[in-house]
Amino acid sequence: MAEAPDAQRALFDLDTLLTDDERAVRDTVRRFATDKVLPHVPDWFEQGVLPGELAAECGSMGLFGMHLRGYGCAGMTAVEYGLACLELEAVDSGLRSLVSVQGSLAMTAIHKFGSEEQKQHWLPGMAAGEAIGCFGLTEPDHGSDPAGMRTRATASGGDWVLNGTKMWITNGGIADVAVVWARTDEGIRGFLVPRGTPGFTVHDVTKKLSLRASVTSELVLDDCRVPAANLLPGVTGLRGPLSCLNEARYGILWGALGAARSCFDAAREYALTREQFGRPIAGFQLTQRKLVNMHLELTKGLLLALHLGRLKDAGRLTPQQVSLGKLNNVREALKIAREARGILGANGITLEYPVIRHMNNLESVLTYEGTDEIQTLIVGQALTGLAAYG
Known part of the structure; x- marks a missing residue:
């Protein structure tokens, strides 16, 4: 049994x-x-x-x-x-x-x-979930290179006037407040832009085949005026938004393993009940090899995540270590999802099983909060001392 x-x-x-x-x-x-x-x-x-x-x-x-x-x-x-x-x-x-x-x-x-x-x-x-926020950093032409952002905030009397566009913003369409990062004469600053502010409009991204159970939006700021009190006073420069991205990446390096676990469990259960040539496909050597490799990578990812979590609780976790965790765990989660899809065969492409949904979602997770390539370059710089972003 x-x-x-x-x-x-x-x-x-x-x-x-x-x-x-x-x-x-x-x-x-x-x-x-x-x-x-x-x-x-x-x-x-x-x-x-x-x-x-x-x-x-x-x-x-x-x-x-x-x-x-x-x-x-x-x-x-x-x-x-x-x-x-x-x-x-x-x-x-x-x-x-x-x-x-x-x-x-x-x-x-x-x-x-x-x-x-x-x-x-x-x-x-x-x-309490009574107000929802979003984070406006990425722009249509500047994703992996936020230093090139074009959104600008200009001081005007006691206010700030923002102009620009942010793209691929999760929660944008349901947000009560947007944290918008913009270029000023003093450097990049953060601003709180409440829903309904004149000159601030939101357009949801449709026709997605990934993260469909999620709100993704474009934020447009057209002479959007906010009071000086809406400026985040505690930081100037990219250190602000990048430190927040590091927090998000930490959650992702754990989260991706949840998607991988769901795919593994679906593949294992399916392999134990799907019969071909008179026996469950879990009894074939090639299927067992796939399940073993999936389980190994899932377990190693969990051990890595737990180690990084312990470092974070001890106040010793570095951004480079977070990038290493996101790089490995999202990459391996996507491999596990694809392998699970193969085990399920044609059934793997239906929403009756969670695998294709997770697989499609992980394609976005691989990209957002720093692409696979950017995480590779962060880790590469940590190993060599040389920046290779250009």
Whole structure:
């Protein structure tokens, strides 16, 4: 008789590396994601929608800004946050994106660089899911090279006037506030642009074949005027947005493993029940080889994520280590998804199984918050001391 679906993870007994609190957080988020979200995700993906009420449910679970302290945030550890990201993305990358853009990008920018008044005004509502944020850095012509941004903010009396376009912005269409990065005479600065500000319009990106259960938007700023109080006072230069991206990448290096686990579990269960030539295909050597290799990479990715999480909780994690984690774990997650698709054969391309959905989503995860190539160059510079971006 085949072993239970979780038996394969007992090979490495990873649960013994987690504390009771970490396991409790993981199990709570898993139940929420599996019971409340998973039954609806295939339809949302097919329809290209993300229900607005999902944000309130995530807020009630304490998922938004859960790694931040104060202002209604849960103040959990980096490992606990990583485990939550894994369980969310095991359901869908769009769900994890909703949470990580809200917490690791928009809320982190305000938490790190905002004034006390800005923090008090925005963070409690964002933590509760009553207000949604987005993060406007990427532009149509400047993705991997944010230093080339064209969006500009000009001082005008007691206000700032913003002009420019931001593209591929997760949560843009549902956001109550956008953290927009713009060039000024003093350098790159961050601005809080609330929904409904004159000159600020949002257009959702449609016809996506990836991250369909997620809101992706274009932000247009046309003589958009905000008061000086909306300037984030705590940072000047690219250090601000890049430090937020580093927080998002940390969540991704955990989250991608959730998608990989879902694909592995689907492939293993299918291989145990699908019969060809009179026996389950799991009994064929080639299929077992695929499952073993998938499991090895998934387990190594989990060990890497946990190590980086422990370093982060100890205050020792570097941006280069985060890039290494994202580079490896997203790359291997996509390989696992593709291998799982092959094991499922023609059934692997239908939404009856989660594999093609995860595979398509991971194509976006490979690109956003720093492409595979950019992560490679960051790690390469760490190894050689030479920058090779040009």
